[in-house]
Amino acid sequence: MKLLSQTQSEGQAQLLATIARDCLIDEARLSPKPGLVDSRGNGAHHDLSLALMERSAHSLTPTFLQLARQSWQRPADIALRETVGRLGREGERQMMAATGGVNTHRGAIWALGLLVSAAAMLNGNASAQQMADTAALLARLPDNAAPKLFSKGLKATHQYRVPGAREEAQQAFPHVMTLALPQLLRSRAQGASESEARIDALMAIMTSLSDTCVLSRAGMPGLETMQSGARAVLAAGGSATAKGRQALARLDSQMLALNASPGGAADLLAATLFLDRVCQPASCSF
Numbered sequence: 001m002k003l004l005s006q007t008q009s010e011g012q013a014q015l016l017a018t019i020a021r022d023c024l025i026d027e028a029r030l031s032p033k034p035g036l037v038d039s040r041g042n043g044a045h046h047d048l049s050l051a052l053m054e055r056s057a058h059s060l061t062p063t064f065l066q067l068a069r070q071s072w073q074r075p076a077d078i079a080l081r082e083t084v085g086r087l088g089r090e091g092e093r094q095m096m097a098a099t100g101g102v103n104t105h106r107g108a109i110w111a112l113g114l115l116v117s118a119a120a121m122l123n124g125n126a127s128a129q130q131m132a133d134t135a136a137l138l139a140r141l142p143d144n145a146a147p148k149l150f151s152k153g154l155k156a157t158h159q160y161r162v163p164g165a166r167e168e169a170q171q172a173f174p175h176v177m178t179l180a181l182p183q184l185l186r187s188r189a190q191g192a193s194e195s196e197a198r199i200d201a202l203m204a205i206m207t208s209l210s211d212t213c214v215l216s217r218a219g220m221p222g223l224e225t226m227q228s229g230a231r232a233v234l235a236a237g238g239s240a241t242a243k244g245r246q247a248l249a250r251l252d253s254q255m256l257a258l259n260a261s262p263g264g265a266a267d268l269l270a271a272t273l274f275l276d277r278v279c280q281p282a283s284c285s286f
């Protein structure tokens, strides 16, 4: 583990916060994303826009910075879990204030917030898997200060008996670690452009995620359409190929017709981009 002076660790905390914000902006701008806000338009959303997503991302930089500062070289214990929970809820309030009450990034605050904390806890010398495992340790700890709130995500996970955002983090982000990151690297290695590789990584997540945003808006038929459509894009060779792009356009039309938007998958793409940026295959480089 690297020992850093206070000035160095403050610089690293600021870097982590900036990277987390940039990953949210990169995710929002990436096009074409089925059903989601992107640089073409608002997807299946009436209350979201790219400008709003970007404003929301900027409003979260102080939250990510506080998470990194407070987590620096600390162990995963209840005290840190409660601090992280408090900062996360404060971040949600900042987001709501910045967007006039629209939920742009609730799932992203959760996933990226835990990963920013994990990166800081590990002081910069860890693999993506170690960071995901450390984030999972935190996510599994009880937060006694958390209010017992009803949420659309909880309703969908109970109704359809599927895992949601909470479980994804508690299980160390399987959709990021076993699907998205490997696909990102594979598509790059096969010569895809950076945008195409990122779209392919999003597709990899969408092949299997039980996205509670899609379930809430379009039920199980919507989720099945998302998963089979994403599999079709990858089976056709991914978004770098003409057939893959046709399958992607088909999936986009289907998601719009169903009013379905994979907001959870988008959050996990941002988490994937974060780990890709802060970690090397063997150790971390931020």
Ligand SMILES: CC(C)(COP(=O)(O)OP(=O)(O)OC[C@H]1O[C@@H](n2cnc3c(N)ncnc32)[C@H](O[C@H]2O[C@H](COP(=O)(O)OP(=O)(O)OP(=O)(O)O)[C@@H](O)[C@H]2O)[C@@H]1O)[C@@H](O)C(=O)NCCC(=O)NCCS
Binding pocket: 045, 047, 084, 085, 086, 087, 088, 089, 103, 104, 105, 106, 107, 108, 109, 110, 111, 113, 114, 143, 146, 151, 152, 153, 154, 163, 164, 165, 166, 168, 209, 210, 211, 212, 213, 216, 217, 261, 263, 264, 265, 267, 268
């Ligand atoms: C653990 C929490 C994430 C709360 O989870 P829960 O499931 O109880 O609550 P939700 O409010 O539903 O938020 C979950 C959000 O997570 C994203 N998501 C969905 N499925 C998955 C999945 N399988 N894996 C990972 N992530 C997933 C998703 O976020 C995106 O969608 C949001 C928009 O969705 P929605 O509000 O439903 O909006 P629309 O459908 O557009 O609404 P209408 O237009 O139809 O009205 C958007 O924000 C994206 O980010 C889910 O929404 C966690 O929040 C929590 O407990 N926090 C407490 C604080 C804490 O401890 N923080 C620690 C870390 S900082």
Ligand SMILES: Nc1ncnc2[nH]cnc12
Binding pocket: 027, 028, 035, 036, 037, 038, 043, 045, 048, 053, 104, 105, 108, 261, 262, 263, 264, 266, 267
């Ligand atoms: N690009 C996006 N569009 C809609 N909802 C989202 N949640 C996170 N990213 C999103």
